[in-house]
Amino acid sequence: EVQLVESGGGLVQPGGSLRLSCAVSGFTFSTYAMTWVRQAPGKGLEWVSAVSDSGVTTYYADSVKGRFTISRDNSKSTLYLQMNSLRAEDTAVYYCAQHYSGPTFQHWGQGTLVTVSS
Amino acid sequence: EIVLTQSPATLSLSPGERATLSCRASQSVSSYLAWYQQKPGQAPRLLIYDASNRATGIPARFSGSGSGTDFTLTISSLEPEDFAVYYCQQRGNWPPITFGQGTRLEIK
Numbered sequence: 001e002v003q004l005v006e007s008g009g010g011l012v013q014p015g016g017s018l019r020l021s022c023a024v025s026g027f028t029f030s031t032y033a034m035t036w037v038r039q040a041p042g043k044g045l046e047w048v049s050a051v052s053d054s055g056v057t058t059y060y061a062d063s064v065k066g067r068f069t070i071s072r073d074n075s076k077s078t079l080y081l082q083m084n085s086l087r088a089e090d091t092a093v094y095y096c097a098q099h100y101s102g103p104t105f106q107h108w109g110q111g112t113l114v115t116v117s118s
Numbered sequence: 119e120i121v122l123t124q125s126p127a128t129l130s131l132s133p134g135e136r137a138t139l140s141c142r143a144s145q146s147v148s149s150y151l152a153w154y155q156q157k158p159g160q161a162p163r164l165l166i167y168d169a170s171n172r173a174t175g176i177p178a179r180f181s182g183s184g185s186g187t188d189f190t191l192t193i194s195s196l197e198p199e200d201f202a203v204y205y206c207q208q209r210g211n212w213p214p215i216t217f218g219q220g221t222r223l224e225i226k
Binding site: 035037044045046047050059060061062095100101102103104105106108109110111 | 161164215216
């Protein structure tokens with residue numbers, strides 16, 4: 001059974017940092033690209049960042065470029081999102097997702113809530 | 119950036135009726151369009167990929183069509199569990215990957 005389990009969310013002050021993790025099981029992690037998608041409260045889905053299977057190539061939405069860093073540890077089957085200089089508008093549930101047939105997302109985690117507030 | 123526009127924003131139908139949801143892209147995405155269903159408090163669920171291919175375990179009442187800039191998700195006969203929010207998503211020209219704003223399918 002495929003499982004993606006996010007952790008690391010919480011309450012952080014504006015300007016602060018947080019690192020999200022996504023622990024994966026049930027598939028060969030090192031052979032799939034991965035993505036982070038977020039959803040602000042009551043809003044739609046927003047793609048945040050993606051990383052290739054090897055971790056060499058990364059992609060970012062303009063809204064997070066220069067502040068967020070995606071990475072992965074294939075030996076631990078874990079995906080990360082380092083979030084710096086957080087803003088109120090980064091408040092959202094953050095989902096990790098597995099790429100399937102390119103960036104189409106068949107398997108998702110349950111999400112972790114990040115709240116940026118003073 | 120490719121903008122996806124979904125219509126209608128809200129669709130009110132009864133169980134057993136046919137639902138037709140639309141997604142229009144600001145430029146061609148070929149057939150690289152997916153549809154997701156999301157229920158409150160849950161992660162999205164992949165329904166359709168590459169415009170017309172049902173994902174694993176998705177009932178046959180869900181079908182997708184279209185190419186280029188105009189796409190349709192059809193639910194042939196609504197079941198009570200189908201009332202949810204539906205999103206389209208393109209991978210035809212990325213980054214960025216983009217989603218539509220969603221269509222809420224509600225019980226009439």
